Amino acid sequence: MIFADVIIDISVKSLDRAFQYIVPADMEDNVEIGSLVAIPFGAGNRILKGYVIGLSVEPKFDLSKTKSIIGVEKQGVVAESHLLSLAYWIKENYGSTMNDAIKCVMPVKREIKEKLSRTIYPLVDKKEMLSVTEELKKKHNTARVRLTQAFLSLPEEEYFAGIDYSVAVKELKITASVLEGLKELGIIDISSKREYRGIIKAENIKSKRHILNDEQRNAAEGILNDYRNGIRKTYLLHGVTGSGKTEVYMDIIEGVIGEGGQVIVLIPEIALTFQTVNRFYKRFGERISVIHSRLSAGERYDQYIKAKDGGTDIMIGPRSALFTPFKNLGLIVIDEEHETSYQSEMPPKYHAREVAVKRAKMLGASVVLGSATPSLEAYHRAVKDEYKMYQIKMRAGNAVFPNVDIVDLRNELEKKNYSIFSERLSELMYEKLSRHEQIILFINRRGYAGFVSCRKCGSVIGCKHCSVSLKPHMVNGKVDRLKCHYCGYEIPMPPKCPECGSVYIGTFGLGTQQVEEMVKKKFPQAKVLRMDADTTGGKQGHERILKEFGQHKADILIGTQMIVKGHDFPDVTLVGIIAADLSLNSGDYRAAERTFQLIAQAAGRAGRGDKVGNVVIQTYQPEHYSIVCAASHDYVNFYKQEILARQMLQYPPISNILGVLVLSQNEKSAAQLSVKVYEIMKIYEDISILGPTDAAVAKTNDVYRKMVYGKCVDYNVLLSAKNSIEEFKEHDIVYKDCIINFEINYI
Numbered sequence: 066m067i068f069a070d071v072i073i074d075i076s077v078k079s080l081d082r083a084f085q086y087i088v089p090a091d092m093e094d095n096v097e098i099g100s101l102v103a104i105p106f107g108a109g110n111r112i113l114k115g116y117v118i119g120l121s122v123e124p125k126f127d128l129s130k131t132k133s134i135i136g137v138e139k140q141g142v143v144a145e146s147h148l149l150s151l152a153y154w155i156k157e158n159y160g161s162t163m164n165d166a167i168k169c170v171m172p173v174k175r176e177i178k179e180k181l182s183r184t185i186y187p188l189v190d191k192k193e194m195l196s197v198t199e200e201l202k203k204k205h206n207t208a209r210v211r212l213t214q215a216f217l218s219l220p221e222e223e224y225f226a227g228i229d230y231s232v233a234v235k236e237l238k239i240t241a242s243v244l245e246g247l248k249e250l251g252i253i254d255i256s257s258k259r260e261y262r263g264i265i266k267a268e269n270i271k272s273k274r275h276i277l278n279d280e281q282r283n284a285a286e287g288i289l290n291d292y293r294n295g296i297r298k299t300y301l302l303h304g305v306t307g308s309g310k311t312e313v314y315m316d317i318i319e320g321v322i323g324e325g326g327q328v329i330v331l332i333p334e335i336a337l338t339f340q341t342v343n344r345f346y347k348r349f350g351e352r353i354s355v356i357h358s359r360l361s362a363g364e365r366y367d368q369y370i371k372a373k374d375g376g377t378d379i380m381i382g383p384r385s386a387l388f389t390p391f392k393n394l395g396l397i398v399i400d401e402e403h404e405t406s407y408q409s410e411m412p413p414k415y416h417a418r419e420v421a422v423k424r425a426k427m428l429g430a431s432v433v434l435g436s437a438t439p440s441l442e443a444y445h446r447a448v449k450d451e452y453k454m455y456q457i458k459m460r461a462g463n464a465v466f467p468n469v470d471i472v473d474l475r476n477e478l479e480k481k482n483y484s485i486f487s488e489r490l491s492e493l494m495y496e497k498l499s500r501h502e503q504i505i506l507f508i509n510r511r512g513y514a515g516f517v518s519c520r521k522c523g524s525v526i527g528c529k530h531c532s533v534s535l536k537p538h539m540v541n542g543k544v545d546r547l548k549c550h551y552c553g554y555e556i557p558m559p560p561k562c563p564e565c566g567s568v569y570i571g572t573f574g575l576g577t578q579q580v581e582e583m584v585k586k587k588f589p590q591a592k593v594l595r596m597d598a599d600t601t602g603g604k605q606g607h608e609r610i611l612k613e614f615g616q617h618k619a620d621i622l623i624g625t626q627m628i629v630k631g632h633d634f635p636d637v638t639l640v641g642i643i644a645a646d647l648s649l650n651s652g653d654y655r656a657a658e659r660t661f662q663l664i665a666q667a668a669g670r671a672g673r674g675d676k677v678g679n680v681v682i683q684t685y686q687p688e689h690y691s692i693v694c695a696a697s698h699d700y701v702n703f704y705k706q707e708i709l710a711r712q713m714l715q716y717p718p719i720s721n722i723l724g725v726l727v728l729s730q731n732e733k734s735a736a737q738l739s740v741k742v743y744e745i746m747k748i749y750e751d752i753s754i755l756g757p758t759d760a761a762v763a764k765t766n767d768v769y770r771k772m773v774y775g776k777c778v779d780y781n782v783l784l785s786a787k788n789s790i791e792e793f794k795e796h797d798i799v800y801k802d803c804i805i806n807f808e809i810n811y812i
């Protein structure tokens with residue numbers, strides 16, 4: 066006999082009240098996850114409608130008291146029904162509870178907050194908040210810690226929406242002076258109004274559109290013709306930086322809307338600026354809705370309902386906008402599809418690109434992925450003809466590619482130039498400043514201080530088995546041991562460089578603040594703006610700085626990867642990449658891909674207008690293919706070399722990798738359970754296993770983290786292993802104090 070868990074009301078609040086019903090034998094074929102069913106409810110057996118969110122063969126209650134489903138509606142009629150099936154697919158593919166998966170596809174119905182209540186917003190992202198918390202704990206600032214931990218406990222989607230002021234004061238017992246202190250540190254902001262929507266309306270003037278060039282038109286028309294002929298596909302629009310991809314999206318979107326379809330446009334949160342949104346707004350006006358992380362749960366819910374009721378045709382937003390419940394979804398556009406923000410950091414750790422393709426398949430919609438530096442996944446699928454590719458090789462308008470210099474930092478050291486500016490970079494900086502042109506200095510902070518390298522020969526100490534860098538483990542502020550976070554291989558910190566014997570080895574780190582000081586010293590006449598997650602924080606600070614720089618109120622902008630996105634600065638003629646290879650040593654198998662992307666995107670910021678631009682890439686590894694190819698805008702060559710590397714070490718997209726993270730406050734149980742996980746994986750002969758070992762962050766908030774990886778070409782074998790581990794955990798009584806999280810492929 067089969068049983069179905071049915072929820073009566075779709076609002077997520079009532080999820081914990083799923084009721085079990087018997088599926089009559091003649092309905093077994095028609096009832097699936099997401100089905101809308103008719104059921105007798107309550108003492109009076111009122112007939113109600115409900116959704117099936119789970120199926121099982123085990124009765125939860127007394128069989129004689131369990132009622133039966135009395136009817137099944139046809140599938141696919143209601144938006145909710147397919148979103149529930151999608152939630153089920155997410156649960157199965159990424160390993161999470163059905164509850165978490167449903168919360169991810171449907172926003173919670175909430176009472177809308179009083180408009181003028183004050184809200185405390187975080188100005189730093191969750192990672193930063195975590196390290197701030199650690200700092201505050203060390204200083205025993207318990208009141209401040211109460212607030213930062215309250216932020217950390219918010220679900221990811223609500224994090225930036227902040228915490229109600231009165232809640233903080235009453236329930237967390239936070240005083241005004243504590244808030245003031247955190248505000249001064251730049252960690253929070255307190256505000257009583259949200260600004261986004263208002264601004265957009267003010268500039269609602271239709272602008273004249275560009276006439277597409279041949280390459281742009283070829284892509285737009287090709288995709289639209291398919292659409293009009295009823296062909297639905299996933300497309301990869303591979304267009305160099307500044308090639309006018311957005312114009313192409315807009316033409317396609319217009320065509321799809323003309324056919325009665327609705328459109329979701331995903332843009333990475335960091336690029337979801339006023340400037341970007343306004344471009345769409347100018348073209349499509351009131352038919353657009355925008356979701357962003359500054360919306361409260363109530364506002365978010367409003368948008369959701371508006372979309373469901375057909376009050377909007379285009380939804381623009383970050384990852385979560387993917388689940389907009391349009392009745393007639395025709396197209397999903399994912400701009401900058403390579404961006405890491407498309408991957409959820411919380412369970413279910415889904416990837417928006419994959420879920421978009423799945424959702425589009427379910428509904429008969431198309432997907433357009435766009436990037437100048439496609440993810441290896443997307444390009445690999447395009448090469449295999451799973452996705453159809455269109456390329457734009459020319460920059461739009463009159464813009465030309467910048468001239469690129471690669472500077473070998475080892476030579477600078479030899480020339481006794483100990484500053485962070487190579488001779489070439491300072492020469493160009495003087496030149497541009499004298500011509501009143503603008504400069505961006507880009508510090509690649511991914512993997513910051515996360516590896517040990519030699520200042521003399523530039524070599525990085527890596528793992529013998531995994532071709533990633535070893536991560537330093539600190540004891541009393543000094544590097545004690547070096548460890549691989551894939552396989553657990555470790556060595557003591559060597560006193561000398563294993564390659565050249567130099568004693569100048571250590572963690573290499575450079576902050577934006579240090580760079581700012583050095584710039585001010587060397588170029589006192591220049592006006593400098595600095596932008597990074599640590600200081601400017603939040604979206605508003607970030608937009609303000611970009612705006613000021615765009616208006617040429619400063620000569621030099623210093624920043625991290627935040628500055629490479631979403632803005633056109635026509636006066637920028639020099640981009641200096643201070644230490645390009647920092648991200649090459651971040652200790653994960655995507656390091657080369659990330660480095661290529663960051664450098665190519667940063668370089669793409671130069672020479673957007675009609676002036677010729679320069680790019681200077683400073684690096685210890687000038688011969689590394691990710692750097693050479695980024696400098697020559699050669700994606701294809703990069704792809705060819707990188708895919709070989711993945712092939713050799715059996716990483717995605719050639720193979721698949723499952724990461725199992727075991728969490729517990731009790732280190733011993735975490736360690737034991739991770740061994741258990743290892744043993745379960747071992748049953749599957751085709752899986753090659755790495756670990757168990759400490760996770761990259763071995764302990765957070767007193768929770769220990771152990772990791773086991775399994776690699777396998779056959780995705781379904783990994784899913785079976787995942788299911789076995791889930792099943793083991795479900796019935797286990799020994800490791801009740803442990804939690805298991807899964808990650809698949811995007812690790």
Ligand code: ADP
Nearest residue numbers: 275276277278306307308309310311312461462
């Ligand atoms: P991408 O998203 O590929 O980096 P954008 O769509 O932002 O590129 O376009 C870059 C710049 O080129 C924008 O300022 C845009 O207005 C301009 N542009 C785009 N298409 C054309 C065109 N066909 N003719 C002239 N300018 C264009």
Ligand code: ZN
Nearest residue numbers: 519522562565
């Ligand atoms: Zn050396």
Ligand code: ZN
Nearest residue numbers: 528531549552
């Ligand atoms: Zn290793």
